[in-house]
Amino acid sequence: MHIPDGFINGATSAGAAVVAAGAVGAALRKSGQELQRRMVPMAGLVAAFIFALQMLNFPVAAGTSGHLLGGALAAVLLGPSMGLLAVTVVVVLQALVFADGGISALGLNVLNMAVVTSLVGWGAFIGSMAILRKRTSSVVVASFVAAAISVIASSIAFAFEYAIGGQGGAPVGTVFTAVAGVHTLIGLGEGLITAATVAAVLVVRPDLVFGARRYELETSIQVSRRGAVAGFVASGLAAAVLLVVFVAPFANPNPDGLESTAEQEGFIDTAADNSVGGPLAGYGVTGIDSATVGTVLAGVVGVLLTFLVGLLVFRLFSRVDQSRLDRSPGPP
């Protein structure tokens, strides 16, 4: 995700730099007001933590790998403005010190990985908390949703930038589906790690979680594990379906993109015949509308299938873990 120099043209990079600078400037002004003495070291720690997380490149699909972004985590722990600053620091230092991401692409990288992730992440967090019951476990669930959505939003921002000023060649639809597809998976990983981190901090030091301080939380000491997991899964699933409904139409003009999404999701046989072909044949609607509906349906089916497979895998592994737990003498 770290865009190097010369990957996106100069005008787009400059435009992104202006937008990013505006957002960072606003965050700086805001942080001046709310800055407590303790916040700067905490922000530094979160930045270092995110830096370490971003070093974990894990293989996602054939040949591609991705890393975590951390914007939502920073926003939940530090608040949107300090969080934005912390991730900006990470991205700037990566470019200056580690040659990871181009200097001229700094605006783009800050926009994608710091501004979009922390602001979208914070928005999703607030939104989720508005729906959920105000208790500790909800903060964890909301963090999961925020992280997953923020990563996908970031990949969409990248795809838009590529569409505006990408250097030559690759069809935008293909780039979009490849990037958004890969980052949907990364988003789930990011959600898990963010939720786990927030949960760990909530248990030990709830005072450190900015996102939790906003609410009068019922300290549900013994939330039933099963209930928490179910809430977790349900909200994640809802987020994914919503995302597909809103995002899939963008991928629609390019049939290649749709096909590769379908292929990636592993439902090309079923979806291509039923969902995409169905509306076209059955309802006899022609043109873009039907293709959009088809894409959305195919996407929803894909998400549900992926979810079921994921659930199966998750079950399998949690059983293994449970058996190990049973053997161990105390809590892990």
Add this chain to the structure above:
Amino acid sequence: MSRGKPASVVTTGHAHALYVHGKSPVHRLPPECKVAALLVFVIAVVATPPRAVWAFGLYAAIAAAVLAVSGVPRRVVARRAVVEIPFLLFAVMLPFLGPPPDVAVGPMELSTVGLWAAWSIVAKGTLGVLASIALTATTEVTDILEGLDRLRVPRVFTDIAGFMVRYLDVILGEQRRMRVAMLSRGYDPRWWWQARALAASAGSLFIRSYERGERVFFAMTARGYQGHMPRFAREEAGARSWVLALALPTLAAAVALATATWLETPR
């Protein structure tokens, strides 16, 4: 800290692992001059149209000259340039994906647009990485931060960055200890379906690092920390340093301006 595999990024000493000790003129330049020079150079490189191939030759010569003067071993430069590889792979794909007109190269039909795009990404990306390496190999991270301070980067920003650089040691050390512990218990998570183990360790890594960091913070507070790290009073960079640092980047900028105006005018 000193036991086990050496950290990939950070050493236990005061010097950062990215820093290559030396006394070259590049090392001795004030950090704010070097950061400004890097910015000017990279922006010049990116602004140059890809068809001005000779200009990139000149830029490469500038980067090579600076690296040669700095005395940073070529081996180190090569090893550090690997961050670029994912995007190079993308660049290699472009000639196959790009739109027509195609040009026949041996048995393959390659897109000319794609070929130029690939050249552009490879040339500009590589030059950007080389220039960044020239900065980081000759400047300690704390000095870079001080340079940013001098360039009027907001104080909150450099303070967060300063803490980040210091905490990175704590986190990586803590992470290494936890990983060794996990490995010695026979578990080695490295794939996404093992994300659960990764997620669980991330949570405890944060708490462990925070609690270590908090002890450091209290110790700092006890020693008079007021919310800003004190900076060593160093002399402002003189006119000579600025001229020396900016000479070559300015040349690059002039070339970029010239090529951009001449080559971009419609023929």
